[in-house]
Amino acid sequence: MLSEEDLNDKVGYQLPGGEYLLEPYKNWLTNDAVGAPNESTDLAHPMFCYYGALASMGLSLEEFFAVFDASSDDGVMFGEAEIDIRRPLNPGSTYTVAGQVTGAIRKNSRKLGVFDLVDFELVLHDGDELVGVSRNSFIFPRELNNDYE
Numbered sequence: 001m002l003s004e005e006d007l008n009d010k011v012g013y014q015l016p017g018g019e020y021l022l023e024p025y026k027n028w029l030t031n032d033a034v035g036a037p038n039e040s041t042d043l044a045h046p047m048f049c050y051y052g053a054l055a056s057m058g059l060s061l062e063e064f065f066a067v068f069d070a071s072s073d074d075g076v077m078f079g080e081a082e083i084d085i086r087r088p089l090n091p092g093s094t095y096t097v098a099g100q101v102t103g104a105i106r107k108n109s110r111k112l113g114v115f116d117l118v119d120f121e122l123v124l125h126d127g128d129e130l131v132g133v134s135r136n137s138f139i140f141p142r143e144l145n146n147d148y149e
Contacts, residue, residue, distance in 0.1 A: 016058025017098040020062030024091035049132035053122035116145035
C-alpha cells in the first residue's frame with residue numbers, strides 16, 4: 001500500500017493524453033443505444049466528452065491503477081463523474097486530450113475500511129479551444145477495517 005505521503009505526491013501527476021477521433025458511426029450507435037435522436041450528423045452525443053476523454057487519457061485503466069499501486073483485482077471502484085461541455089462536440093472531429101490527478105486522500109469508513117479516493121480531470125481541446133472537461137474519481141480499497149464487523 002502506498003504511504004499517505006506517496007499518495008499525496010500523486011496530486012498533479014500528468015496523464016500522457018492523446019487524440020480522440022470522434023467517429024460518426026460511434027455517435028450514431030450511441031444515439032441508437034440510448035434512444036436519442038439520430039437526425040443530426042453535426043452534433044455528437046454529450047457523453048462523448050466522457051468517452052473520448054477516458055479513451056485518450058494515454059493510459060489504460062489498469063495502467064492508471066498501477067500508478068496508485070493497485071490493480072483491478074484489488075476491487076477498484078468508480079467513484080463520481082462530472083462532464084462540463086463548453087461547446088458541442090462534432091462527429092468526424094479529432095480532439096486533443098490532456099489530464100492530471102487533481103486530488104488524492106486516504107479515508108476510513110465502517111464498510112470499506114481504509115481506502116484512497118483519487119480525483120482526476122481530463123480536458124478536451126479542438127485546436128486551442130477548450131470544448132469539454134471530464135472530472136472523475138476512483139476508490140481504491142486498501143484494507144478492511146474488521147473492528148466494525
